[in-house]
Amino acid sequence: MHLVIGNKLYSSWSLRAWITLKAFDIAFTETVIAMYKPDTRERMLAFGPTGKVPVLVDGDITVWESLAIIEYLADRFPDKAIWPANQAARAHARSAASEMHAGFTGIRSSCPMNLTKRFAPRDRGPEMAADIQRLQELWREARERFGGSGPFLYGEFSAADAMFAPVVSRLDTYQIDVDGETRRYMDAVLSYPSFVAWRDSALQEKWTLPHYEEGETAVEVFHFPETA
Template sequence: MLKLVIANKLYSSWSLRPWALLKAFEIPFEEVTIPLRRPDSRERLMEYSPSGKVPVLVDDDVFVWESMAIVETIAERYPDRAIWPRDAKARAHARAISNEMHSGFQALRQACPMHLGARFATPVLTDSLQANIDRIEDIWSEARNRFGGNGPYLYGAFTAADAMYLPIVTRFETYGVPVREATRAYMDTMLAHPAFVEWRTAAFSEEWRIPDYAVGHTLIESYV
């Protein structure tokens, strides 16, 4: 059985991506959680990851770190599942936007760290932050309009691209980011996905907390 090494569900956006993908496609796996910012966190992480970071997919004696590499490994291991869209043009587009997610949007990452356990006031929308938001909304709109068909996800059915952007959905929600009507509809679809509902429920029951996480943001409401 596959093993997925992750960090705290409340905060770990990168852990959420492959976890949600595996759950959405009903691929069985063992979960190993190593909470962040604890005295033994680094030592435990180095048992699985040469980068000292999560997530890590363990397949027997093969260790795969970096989310996009994990996604591609899952797609190769389960070719019968539509991890990527079946249509070649849609698949190329999905890979492109997923890699853009993997490497970009630093302003949004820094201004709106993932935190499922609270609601914060919207941060100042600097030019760089607004540019990130606009670009993400354009990506979602283009994917939906070109390839979404009658389905509710970016390419109709749930794919790796949706999993890659799921943490962005939570960031928009947590910080009350103003978005377009179509963006809000996609967000509602993603937030209601059974995989995310399961993740969030488990996150709320975690015993690990990082009190200074999202420090500097104005707290509106706490859920945990």
């Protein structure tokens, strides 16, 4: 299997596919294509029909969207329990993942994924506040109904956690005020070995996207690129 992704420092959709492969010990190779370069779209079109990433190539099969990649992996490796085994938990997890895929536009627009720094808290508007409230309600429901004794939304790490991993990073990066239960879940994701592996690799990248942090005040810096 071959996964084509964007900058690990910034590409939230790429993280979702990558962390699923890594978490469930599925062997793959990767190609990282730098975003916002003159040849970015051309390079991405060489792998998938939309000129976007992630793209998974498995022999003569090409899957070019993150949630579709996760579903393909769940079908391809039914023994991996990528989705929760319990039917009710699995239905809830798929609904939550789809809600993430289609919604939370306030978080997306106000807080792009950025692993280079941590930024000072500030008011990000009512749409962002509404998204945070809904996000915490959704996570709390999953944890209370299906979390059991595990640290993740449905107990063990699943595709739902992969879908929400970039949001977890955003809440941490922008120091969004959340309740204690939400923070404990965030800490579980941020310390999960597959996420740590992504972040460690991201911090080795040599390029940055300054427009991703316009209007922000950095309070911690984690990435010191040799070249921009």
